[in-house]
Amino acid sequence: DTGVSQNPRHKITKRGQNVTFRCDPISEHNRLYWYRQTLGQGPEFLTYFQNEAQLEKSRLLSDRFSAERPKGSFSTLEIQRTEQGDSAMYLCASSGQGNTEAFFGQGTRLTVV
Amino acid sequence: QQQVKQSPQSLIVQKGGISIINCAYENTAFDYFPWYQQFPGKGPALLIAIRPDVSEKKEGRFTISFNKSAKQFSLHIMDSQPGDSATYFCAAYPGADGLTFGKGTHLIIQP
Numbered sequence: 001d002t003g004v005s006q007n008p009r010h011k012i013t014k015r016g017q018n019v020t021f022r023c024d025p026i027s028e029h030n031r032l033y034w035y036r037q038t039l040g041q042g043p044e045f046l047t048y049f050q051n052e053a054q055l056e057k058s059r060l061l062s063d064r065f066s067a068e069r070p071k072g073s074f075s076t077l078e079i080q081r082t083e084q085g086d087s088a089m090y091l092c093a094s095s096g097q098g099n100t101e102a103f104f105g106q107g108t109r110l111t112v113v
Numbered sequence: 114q115q116q117v118k119q120s121p122q123s124l125i126v127q128k129g130g131i132s133i134i135n136c137a138y139e140n141t142a143f144d145y146f147p148w149y150q151q152f153p154g155k156g157p158a159l160l161i162a163i164r165p166d167v168s169e170k171k172e173g174r175f176t177i178s179f180n181k182s183a184k185q186f187s188l189h190i191m192d193s194q195p196g197d198s199a200t201y202f203c204a205a206y207p208g209a210d211g212l213t214f215g216k217g218t219h220l221i222i223q224p
Contacts, residue, residue: 004156006156033211033212035211040216040217041216041217042119042202042204042214042215042216042217043157043202043212043214044214045210045211045212045213046211048210048211055209055210056209056210056211059210059211091156091157093211100145100147100162100206101147101159101162102147102159102211102212103159104149104156104157104158104159105156106154106155106156107155107156109154
């Protein structure tokens, strides 16, 4: 499968716990994006990487959110001390060098109870 | 602040009819305008996209019309089919960072 892969697909966690999601982009895509989508809304941009460099992170929702892409391949999004308001679909997308076409993964559905 | 306004919120079209979804934007830095289709529980799938130097782009049954002076663009789905029933999102790209999405249109095609 050469598409964007996200794991896990679903995550249920208790309030206050930390969670980490993984995204594997399309092979050779150097840009990787994270979005959050709540019910009935369009995806909301959070952060993005070009290779291993995180070029924008001011749109992360709070300092509890962080993302890494240590080797310029897969990326992880971590949420610390989860809150019920963090319940949402977290989407990852990737695009190639100089290409604006972004392809999304299936997302990770987070439920905080 | 919503930078991309999408309408209608929901739309019901008879099979074989034309589905039309509209979007408007304010930021003139946007230079790429894609449409995404999303089915329940799935990620958005890129459908068709246009740049502001083109007024229309057609791919199969899907057409984007773009009006740069009015800062508006629309998606037309010709010969709409029940399999087209999904949520459609317009988006805009400012040349850096990520896409700005509209709120989506829930489209139902009645057989």
